[in-house]
Amino acid sequence: MSALDRTITASSAALAAVRPSSDDLEPRDLAAAAILGFVSEPGDGVLGRLVAALGAARVAEEILAGRPGGEVTAVAVERGAAVSVHEVSAGLQRWRPRLDHAAFARGLGQAARVGARLVLPADADWPDALRDLDVHAPLTLWVRGRADALAETPSIALVGARAATRYGEHVAIEAAAGLVDRGIAVVSGGAYGIDGTAHRSAMASSGTTVAFLAGGVDRFYPVGHDALLTQIARTGAVVSEMPCGAAPTRWRFLQRNRLIAAAAQATVVLEAGMRSGSLNTAGHAAALGRPLGAVPGPVTSPASAGCHRLLREFDAVCVTDAAQMAELVGTVPVGDTAPVDRDGRPAPHDRAVEGLTSDERRVLDALGVRRVRTVVDLAQRAGLDTGAVLGALGALDATGLARRLDDGWVRRHSA
Structure with a gap:
């Protein structure tokens, strides 16, 4: 029996608990994806290239079996992977020390206890927009709430400063309510300040909102938003690529931001200082070619300096209300010119x-x-x-x- 098959046998009941009973995914593929998500950090491009060439089950087997980097590289290159021996060997040195079967089983058990579901790229609920991340896309997502909320479109990410001002919170409330009234889902990061305000306003208007976390979905972070994130899980979705038991770290926050930018069709920064983490989300959106909007603030306010930088240096679109934000995803006409028919008259x-x-x-x-x-x-x-x-x-x-x-x-x- 292979190392992967032994892991499947040991964790089959726990894996079944985090998948729907009607699921027809091969046990090897399910277990392999869960294992790779457990041993890797978010956005690992080397792992992504190996999986693209060999498939998750084969990569997991190679890691579990302890094969040398040279052998793994040779097989991957033969299948078209653009990887070097150095990259693969370094990757194996990162992944193998994290092969803790007891911790893996505990994480699956904790996921089952909190009602988290494991979603894979082959699932109908997987957000296709994440495929734009290519080899840096997540291999799995852990979801508490409605998994179908992940694929709901159109959607816009509303992000901004944790230390939001009253002005920023007011803009966030109006923006989120206006967007969901237009049938647009609100995506954000569940943090204090702008994120939390946007989530609350979206739910108050009976809209869909999705929160991406940097740690496992079994322990909501920040702790002060436990009630908010619990409410989001009841009507929308709380999501993470990290397995249950994983703690949020600075690197994971930065990588989490790429998911926010990729999952939404556009990103709007509502309020941000020059060092705000929301500028990182904006950078991911720009790199992905997603529409990027920024709300201007008082020129004397340091809390809006990051937004002004986006407008000046990153070609962000100046948006001041929900209607203008909706234009970013084509929900309403873009620009000052109204649609016309073939005779040049208003549509x-x-x-x-x-x-x-x-x-x-x-x-x-x-x-x-x-x-x-x-x-x-x-x-x-x-x-x-x-x-x-x-x-x-x-x-x-x-x-x-x-x-x-x-x-x-x-x-x-x-x-």
Whole structure:
């Protein structure tokens, strides 16, 4: 029996507990992915190149069997991997000392106890956007909450300073609420300050939010956000590429940022000082070719100096509200020019909006794409009486800008 098969036999029950009962993945592939995620650090490009050439099961077998770096390299190069003996030997020296079978079993047990699920690239819930990380993409993800929230699109990452000002928190609240009302999921890092404010606002508006952590999902970090992250796991997802039991470190935070930038279709920095970690996330977004936005602040505020640097030196787009942020992912028209038809006239949707009365516009603004709102709720939000709201809703329904559901009204996606 091979070393990998022995590991599978020893951990089969624990592995089954972190996968759905209907899962048809080969046990060797499942165990291998879990092992490689356990012994490696995030973003290990050497491991990524080996897996791309040999597959996770073969790489895990080579590591467990203790084969020399030269032999592993020869097999990998034959399969097209661009690796050197030095790289592979150094990698084996990093990975093999972490082969602690007892710790691996404890991590799986802890994952099962907190209800974490192991998600692999072959799963339907795997976010395809992470493939843009190429050999630096994670081999596994551990998820507490709705795994399907990972692949929900469109999505925008809202990030910023931990030591946020009232201005930054206000911008984060308005941005997250406005985005989820437009059907856009909010991605962030679960930290204090801007991250936490964005998560809370997204959930308050009944939207989807995903938090990426730098350590295992069994122990939420920061500790002060345990209640917040627990709430996120109930309605969205809390995610990490690190196995349960892994502690967050500075390196893991920096590598976690690449997942935030890659998983979202665009990244917006709401408030950041010159040394803010959110600038690292922005750098990953720019390197991936993702749209990057930055919210300007007072020119005298050190808390916004990082945003101003992004605008000046990194070609970030200046965004000031949710509508402009949504433009980054193409949810609404980009720029100052409205869409036109073949005759050069405003497109039908925009002609409908242009013809709205004041009351109709106020009701349209009060509607959400996802969250169903009642007539009473709309009256409160629009500052109108219920009769005026009902009249406006009738007009919006007739022009295709709103639609009625059993328990209220929603704004159509094209609106």
